[in-house]
Amino acid sequence: MSSSSTNKKITLKSSDGQSFEVDEAVARESQTIKHVLDDRADDKEIPIPEVNSKILAKVIEYCKKHVEAATASSDEKHNAENNLMVWDSEFINVDKFTVFELIRASNYLDIKNLSDLSCSTVADMLRGKSTEEIREMFDIKNDFLPEEEAQLRRENVWAFE
Numbered sequence: 205m206s207s208s209s210t211n212k213k214i215t216l217k218s219s220d221g222q223s224f225e226v227d228e229a230v231a232r233e234s235q236t237i238k239h240v241l242d243d244r245a246d247d248k249e250i251p252i253p254e255v256n257s258k259i260l261a262k263v264i265e266y267c268k269k270h271v272e273a274a275t276a277s278s279d280e281k282h283n284a285e286n287n288l289m290v291w292d293s294e295f296i297n298v299d300k301f302t303v304f305e306l307i308r309a310s311n312y313l314d315i316k317n318l319s320d321l322s323c324s325t326v327a328d329m330l331r332g333k334s335t336e337e338i339r340e341m342f343d344i345k346n347d348f349l350p351e352e353e354a355q356l357r358r359e360n361v362w363a364f365e
Contacts, residue, residue, distance in 0.1 A: 267318075
């Protein structure tokens, strides 16, 4: 990335009106923002209507760390990648509501690595859980009649093993 785009500042405005000034290189971690910047280079403030300030701050923190790791010198690259893996696992160690909001934000902003990290975290939460445990975890009401549920279990035995 050129040094001019690294030093250029972009303002991102969250759904609740808070503004965040970030380096353009950090903002470009989002494919959505990258496309806006490529289409309209004069945009200094970009509204992010689907992401509140708490989650946008987390997304920016994630993007900053990943830009820093990507710009590490070749001598430091291996160490930076290992440190980034540790940092990612600490970063995503948040409550389930925040993980879901990070999934929504990473999807809206098109940040694949953050989406992958967030989705794999949810998959880890679900691994080994019974249907009832998952329903309880996500406050999902079982609206099947007992006969319907029994039929589904018979038709999809593999899913209930």
